[in-house]
Amino acid sequence: MDFTGRAVIVTGAGSGIGRAAARLFADAGARVLGVGRREDALKATAADHPRIAVHPADLRTPATAREVIGEAFHRMGRLDVLVNNAGATKMMPLAETSAEGIAGLFDLNVTAPSLLASAALPHLRQAKGTIVNVSSTYGHRPLPGAAHYAASKAALEHLTRSWALELAADGIRVNALAPGPTESEALTAAGLPQPVVEQIKQDEAARIPLGRRGDPEEVATWILRLADPRTTWLTGQTLTLDGGLELA
Template sequence: MAVPPPTDLTGQVVIVTGAGSGIGRATAHAFADAGAHVLGVGRRKDALEETAAGRPRITPHPADLRAAGTPQEITDVAVQRWGHLDTLVNNAGATQVMPLAETTAAGIAALFELNVTAPSLLARAALPHLRQRRGTIVNISSTYGHRPLPGAAHYAASKAALEQLTRTWALELAADGIRVNAVAPGPTESQALTAAGLAAATVEQIKREEAGRIPLGRRGEPHEIASWVLRLADPATTWLTGQVLTIDGGLELA
C-alpha cells in the first residue's frame, strides 16, 4: 500500500540502513517516492535489489555495519554520488530472545554492537555532512525501548539506549540545526522474528499473542511506520527534536 508523501523531497539525500526488508524497505520506498535519493544499506545484496526494483532513486549498497570502516564508507558513497547528505535513518537492528538464565557475554555484545554501536558510529561519520545541510537523524527504536519485555531484556535495553542517544544528540546537535528524533514501533510485520532464529510455529504464536494485546487488534504494517519516519525527516518539520514517537496501536497504554 503506497503512502502519499507529505511533501516534495526532491534533491534530498537519505541513508537508510536495514533497507532490505520490513520497515527499512518501506522507508526507502517512501523517501524515493517523495523524490529523494536513497542509499539503501543492508547485508543482503539480493534483498536490497528487490527494494530498489522499479525505483531508480534507490541505490543498493551491501555492507556490514559492524565492520571497521563501514560507517565512513557508507557516508562517503552517498556524498560522492549525490554531493551532500540530508537525512540518516538508523533502522538496522537485531532482535534476540535471551532470558536471563541463558544470557551470555557474546549475546549481549552482539545486540549492542548492531543496535547501539553501529548507529552511533554511522551518525558520527555522517555528522560533518549533516551539519552542512542542517539535516536530521531518525533512529528506529521499539515500544520495548520504554516498556519491559520479559525474555528479551537486553534487546529492550539496547533500544532504551538508542532512545537516550536520541534525546542527548538532540541537545548536543541543536546548535548546528540538526534535529534528532526516533520512531518506536510496536509489533510490526517483518522478518525480525524469523531472523532471530525462531521456528515458524513459534513466530506465528508470538504474532497471535501480540495482536491479542494490541488495543487496535492487529500488528502494524511497515508503511505505517515509514510514513512517520518521513514526517520526522521532512525539512518542514522545523521545531521538533529529541522526541520518541511510539506507533504501536495503543500497546503502550495496555
C-alpha cells in the first residue's frame, strides 16, 4: 500500500492497534498525526518514525476535536484519512450501571469520533478523503456485563453507515473495522486487575475459532486497506476481523 503524500490522523496512537496503524501508515509513506492523552506513549510510537508527529489531548473534552483537526492541517496542509481508533471498554453489569459510566464510554467511543469527523469534513471534502472507525465484534454481538461498550460500538457502526450515505456525494468513503480480542492495553486501561486480565485473555483465546487473540499489526493492516486510495468503491461497510469469533 502506498500512502505517499497523504496526511493521516490516528487517534489512540500511543498503544495497541492505534500505535501499529500509525507506524504502518508512516511506513507506507504517509505523514501521521498521532493523538492520545499520554505524550510519552505517543513519543514512543513516533520513535524512529520521523513522519509521525504527536498531539497529546483528551478526546473526551469536546473542544479537542477542532484543536486536533486544526493542528493536523497546520502541520500537514491537508487531511486524507481520519482513523477514529481511540476507545475504551468498561465492565458495567446492568445492576452497576451509572450515568457517569455510560457518559464516559459514549463521550470517547461515539461523541469524539463524531466531532472529529465533523471538524475534518472541509479537509476530507477537499482531498476526497476517507474515515475509518474502529468498532468491535461486540458492535454487532451482545456482550453481557459490558452492554454499554457494545452499544457504543453499535452506535459507531450505525454512524458509519449513515455518514457513508451522507458523504458519498462528496466522494468521501466511510467504513468501520470491527476487531475481535486483540493484544493491547485495553483490558488494563479498563481498570481490571492483572489476574482477571489474564483469565479473560485465556477465555477469549479459547472461544476464538482460530485459537488465539489478534495481534495489533494484523488488525491495523486492515485499517490501511480500508483507507487505501485504491480501495475506491467500498463505503458504509463494517469489516469484522476476529478469527471467526462472531460466527461461533
